[in-house]
Amino acid sequence: xxxVEQHPSTLSVQEGDSAVIKCTYSDSASNYFPWYKQELxxxxxxxxxxxxxxxEKKDQRIAVTLNKTAKHFSLHITETQPxxxxxxxxxxxxxxxxxxxxKGTRLHILP
Amino acid sequence: xxxxxxxxxxxxxxxxxxxxxxxxxNLGHDTMYWYKQDSKKxxxxxxxxxxxxxxxxxxVPNRFSPKSPDKAHxxxxxNSLELxxxxxxxxxxxxxxxLAGHNEQxxxxxxxxxxx
Numbered sequence: 001x002x003x004v005e006q007h008p009s010t011l012s013v014q015e016g017d018s019a020v021i022k023c024t025y026s027d028s029a030s031n032y033f034p035w036y037k038q039e040l041x042x043x044x045x046x047x048x049x050x051x052x053x054x055x056e057k058k059d060q061r062i063a064v065t066l067n068k069t070a071k072h073f074s075l076h077i078t079e080t081q082p083x084x085x086x087x088x089x090x091x092x093x094x095x096x097x098x099x100x101x102x103k104g105t106r107l108h109i110l111p
Numbered sequence: 112x113x114x115x116x117x118x119x120x121x122x123x124x125x126x127x128x129x130x131x132x133x134x135x136x137n138l139g140h141d142t143m144y145w146y147k148q149d150s151k152k153x154x155x156x157x158x159x160x161x162x163x164x165x166x167x168x169x170x171v172p173n174r175f176s177p178k179s180p181d182k183a184h185x186x187x188x189x190n191s192l193e194l195x196x197x198x199x200x201x202x203x204x205x206x207x208x209x210l211a212g213h214n215e216q217x218x219x220x221x222x223x224x225x226x227x
Contacts, residue, residue, distance in 0.1 A: 032213040043201060043218040044154065087152055093213045098167055101154040 002027040002094040006102030014110050019080055021105045023090035024072045032093040033066060033073050038104075039086045047088075048075070077107075085109045114138050117202050117219040124192060125227055132187045132222045134202030142166075143185040144203040144216065145177060154201070160185050192226045199223050 003026040013019045025033075034049035050057045050064045050073065057064050061080075066073040073092075077084055090102040115136045124130055136143065144167075145157040159167035163179040174190045185202060202219040 034213075034215065038152075043220050045218070046215045049215065089154060096167075097213075098156060098159070099213060099216065100156075104152045104154070106152075 002030065002092060002098070002100045004090060004092050004100050004102045006090050006105055008105060009103065010106045010108070012108040012110055013080055015080055015082060017080055019075075019077045019084070019107055021075045021088055021090065021107070022072060023074070023092075023102050024070075025092040025100075026071065027092065027094050028071065029095040030071075030092040032099075033064070034091050034099070035064060035075050036089045036091065036101075037086045038089065044089060080109050082109050082111070115202060115204055115217050115219040117200075117222050119222060120220060121223050121225075123225045123227065126192055126194060128192050129188070129190045130192060130224070131189070132200055132202075132224075134185050134187070134219055136183055136202075136204040136217070136219075138204055138217060140204035140206055140217070141182060142205050143179065143182075144205075145185065145187050146201040146203060146218075147171075148199040148201060148221070150198070158185075158187075189224075192224075194226050197224055197226045 006023045031052040036044040037047045038044040048062050048064050050066050061078045063076045087104045087106050089104050091099050118133045142161045144159045146154050148154050157171050158177045160179045176188045179185045199221045201221045203216040205216045206214040
């Protein structure tokens, strides 16, 4: 079955710097890769997603890249702000129509 | 208006009890899910229903039984609760898979279950 690995588990960056979170997946049939942000005590919410027919997608300070050959995708956050502090989850679809989540990255934005 | 709602928000109970968590979505979605998030924040899918029909049933104990009275509701009933069931349970919903594949999942606020 699908296995989604996410790194790092914890990431601290200075406010204003960039943050990068990386994920790998194992199912070559995966074609949908969402990223969710979960603030403390809140529900996960979609921040960006990418489908397999696209290599990169950007939405303001957030971008996602996908390398289908290498089976990895990354989240890039530029000009980080205090409100970016949260747990971020990558996920990948599977051939049997599930969404499998990575184990999450706790991002701390340092003042 | 709340898109996906769950009740209760907190649930504290003794081992061996039976409890239910309710979920409702007003988005008109066809697919609903239950996830378990443990203390390490790992989000694991438990069940998925499409138009009231079970389509995914991960390896969870059969003490957990989902029930979908209609496509806007997916309730989770748990029998004989154990200490290891303590976690946050999230309900979610999404549009039915289309030609483009999966769609965004909208999560409920979560139910924090504590088994003593």
